[in-house]
Amino acid sequence: MWIAQGCRCVKSLKVAPIKFLLSNTSIHSRLASRQLLTSVRSGSKYGFEKGYKLRDIIKSNGIVARFCSSSPKPKQSKAVGYWLLGCSGMVFTAVVLGGVTRLTESGLSMVTWKLLGEKLPRSEDEWQTEFEKYKQFPEYKYKNMNMTLSEFKWIWYMEYAHRTWGRAIGAAVFLPAAFFWARGYLDRGMKVRVGAYCVLVAAQGLMGWYMVKSGLEDRFQGPSDVPRVSQYRLAAHLSLAFILYTGLISGALRVLRPFPSSATLAKVKGLASLTALAHTVKAMVFLTAVSGAFVAGLDAGLVYNSFPKMGDNWIPDDILSFTPKLRNITENPTTVQFDHRVLGTSTLVVASMVALLARRRPLSPAARRVATAVGAVAWLQVCLGISTLLTYVPTQLAASHQAGSLLLLTLAVWLTHEIKILKYIPK
Numbered sequence: 001m002w003i004a005q006g007c008r009c010v011k012s013l014k015v016a017p018i019k020f021l022l023s024n025t026s027i028h029s030r031l032a033s034r035q036l037l038t039s040v041r042s043g044s045k046y047g048f049e050k051g052y053k054l055r056d057i058i059k060s061n062g063i064v065a066r067f068c069s070s071s072p073k074p075k076q077s078k079a080v081g082y083w084l085l086g087c088s089g090m091v092f093t094a095v096v097l098g099g100v101t102r103l104t105e106s107g108l109s110m111v112t113w114k115l116l117g118e119k120l121p122r123s124e125d126e127w128q129t130e131f132e133k134y135k136q137f138p139e140y141k142y143k144n145m146n147m148t149l150s151e152f153k154w155i156w157y158m159e160y161a162h163r164t165w166g167r168a169i170g171a172a173v174f175l176p177a178a179f180f181w182a183r184g185y186l187d188r189g190m191k192v193r194v195g196a197y198c199v200l201v202a203a204q205g206l207m208g209w210y211m212v213k214s215g216l217e218d219r220f221q222g223p224s225d226v227p228r229v230s231q232y233r234l235a236a237h238l239s240l241a242f243i244l245y246t247g248l249i250s251g252a253l254r255v256l257r258p259f260p261s262s263a264t265l266a267k268v269k270g271l272a273s274l275t276a277l278a279h280t281v282k283a284m285v286f287l288t289a290v291s292g293a294f295v296a297g298l299d300a301g302l303v304y305n306s307f308p309k310m311g312d313n314w315i316p317d318d319i320l321s322f323t324p325k326l327r328n329i330t331e332n333p334t335t336v337q338f339d340h341r342v343l344g345t346s347t348l349v350v351a352s353m354v355a356l357l358a359r360r361r362p363l364s365p366a367a368r369r370v371a372t373a374v375g376a377v378a379w380l381q382v383c384l385g386i387s388t389l390l391t392y393v394p395t396q397l398a399a400s401h402q403a404g405s406l407l408l409l410t411l412a413v414w415l416t417h418e419i420k421i422l423k424y425i426p427k
Helices: 002-012 018-022 026-036 054-060 062-068 078-103 124-134 138-142 149-183 188-216 231-256 272-297 327-331 333-358 365-390 395-422
Strands: 041-044 047-050 263-265 424-426
Touching: 078 149, 078 231, 078 272, 078 395, 124 149, 138 188, 149 188, 188 231, 231 272, 231 327, 231 395, 272 333, 272 365, 272 395, 327 333, 333 365, 333 395, 365 395, 395 424
Parallel strands: none
Antiparallel strands: 041 047, 263 424
16 A cells, blocks of 8 residues: 555656755755655646655655665654753762762761662661771771760761762663663764763762772871871862763753754854853863862861961962972862962953853853853852851851852853854754
8 A cells, every 4th residue: 555655656746856866965955855845736637636745655654764764863852851951960969968078077987888878777786886887997096086976977877868869870870871772762972971971970989989998098197197088089089070960961951952953063253262261161160179179188278268368478388398399289288279269260260251252242142141140150159269268168158169160060061052052054
């Protein structure tokens, strides 16, 4: 039956010359496809007779569809975009929760790590057993020797919440990824992205435990030392989280705000400088956040609690007191705080330039609003940082400051995506 329909279709499509169907040029291909997708009428001595659309025949016959399509196209569903957006929200929460865990000095309360999660103590005997494990490690011996069981429970719950949330992120990434992959919802580019997300989630969990182990090692010499995790591993742990978050946001935008189909990417006059600045904001936010991890790892926020000067000087005297000199960048609390100030101020300048330049560039209303938000959030972020410094790093302000960096990064990623959409023009 479908062969007969095809024959009727051939008769009805006499208006489409054969050269349109065989030509490889883009203009012939477009004219042919346009002709085939419109209603077709054939003349006869009895009047006009409406023919079959080739599109309808292809849809109703799977064999014809397989031969007519150049390659199988994955199902287009916004569910993938909402899934990635939800995962990015979970990573956002995990970063803030991890910051709170670090600020409350709860990260070393759990001295073991199991892939599927640690058992939650139920009885007082189990709690006491967990507490006895904690007493064997440097943080208790050199810092918390007067801690009570109830105080230990509080910091243990904080770390337990952070680890449990991290495992929940793993489940939220791996299980839907397998489902969408098996059902054909992911195109080739998205498969690469999803594979990278899974690798980053796994690496993030392993790096988290590797970081905690550095605070449990017997490398502290006495009561004058402050047991803490390695600032290098802390920075690596935070960097992986920021990379994962950026990837998830970009993937979500790719699905929820797709680039126009049947279009080509071209240069649009006046957007090159704005694009470069927007990418610079992303890089600056990332570098500033990494430097913030060194600030947290060394408790450098408690060294000079004044602004804009550091004590009585613009550049403190002990900024290069360590030898060799390169050690100061990552191990001298004074230098680490100074670097964080400079990076934060530089990010503010670039973000403000983005907001100002966006007013004079051919942007869509959405892109212009996002650019304005980039500048506004950058100012808010700097104000939060200064307030956190002047008030000796209270947990609420410091956590808000860390959340602000993620918000600014989100807006910068969104802005670059909106600008790229403007560069797609119809063929």
